[in-house]
Amino acid sequence: MTVVSVSMPEELLERIDTFSEEHGYTGRSEVIREAARNLLGEFEDRRLEDRDLMAVVTVLFEYETTSVEERMMQLRHEHEGLVASNFHSHVGERHCMELFVLEGNLEEVSTFVGKIRATRDTLTVDYSVTPVDGFDPASGLGPLSGHSEAEDGESGSDAADDTGHDH
Numbered sequence: 427m428t429v430v431s432v433s434m435p436e437e438l439l440e441r442i443d444t445f446s447e448e449h450g451y452t453g454r455s456e457v458i459r460e461a462a463r464n465l466l467g468e469f470e471d472r473r474l475e476d477r478d479l480m481a482v483v484t485v486l487f488e489y490e491t492t493s494v495e496e497r498m499m500q501l502r503h504e505h506e507g508l509v510a511s512n513f514h515s516h517v518g519e520r521h522c523m524e525l526f527v528l529e530g531n532l533e534e535v536s537t538f539v540g541k542i543r544a545t546r547d548t549l550t551v552d553y554s555v556t557p558v559d560g561f562d563p564a565s566g567l568g569p570l571s572g573h574s575e576a577e578d579g580e581s582g583s584d585a586a587d588d589t590g591h592d593h
Contacts, residue, residue, distance in 0.1 A: 439454075442454055442457050442458070445457060474557060475532055476531070476532075477531070477532070477559055478529070478531070478557065478558050478559040479530060479531060479532060479556065479558065480510075480527070480529055480556050481527075481529075481530075481538075481539070481553055481554065481555045482525065482526070482528075482553065482554050483526040483528065483538070483539060483542060483551065483552070484523060484524070484526075484550075484551070484552045484553070485498065485523065485525075485526075485542055485545075485548055485551050486517065486521055486522070486523050486548070486551075487521065487522055487524075487548050488547070488549065489519075489520050489521055489522050491547045493546070494522075494545055494546075494547050495514075495522060495524070497545045498512075498524045498542075498545075501541055501545075505528075505534070505538055507530075508529065508530040508535070509526055509527070510527045510528060510529045511526070511527040512526050513525040526538075526542075532555075535555060539553055
């Protein structure tokens with residue numbers, strides 16, 4: 427197996443160690459491998475391919491980090507055919523929240539969420555994806571939702587769909 431060196435804030439490393447111990451993992455590497463597989467597999471849900479989708483993406487960042495706000499505006503314009511709506515709000519004294527409503531296909535939504543996640547200094551990125559063509563909750567094709575946290579530009583992900591499968 428190849429050994430890879432990864433930089434991350436000490437706080438994130440401590441969270442990984444605690445998670446590993448609490449959930450019975452053999453160590454950090456096992457947690458990181460599973461997180462990578464989950465992140466890479468999130469948008470590989472074949473049930474969503476070739477479907478019309480609606481997605482809601484919420485981004486939280488610190489108020490003083492104007493580079494994130496500028497990047498959000500740039501992405502909104504860059505993907506104006508995908509972004510149906512966009513909302514900016516102040517949250518508490520130190521944070522801003524950017525909310526995007528998207529209408530498009532899986533590839534477009536995946537690309538957009540990936541660009542948001544890659545934005546340095548975001549604190550969290552949450553999203554949900556729902557097929558809007560013939561939506562039937564009984565079919566198991568309900569919302570696919572995910573969450574990722576970024577610390578100092580590093581991204582991770584925890585996601586689960588309504589069928590109980592981890593992504």
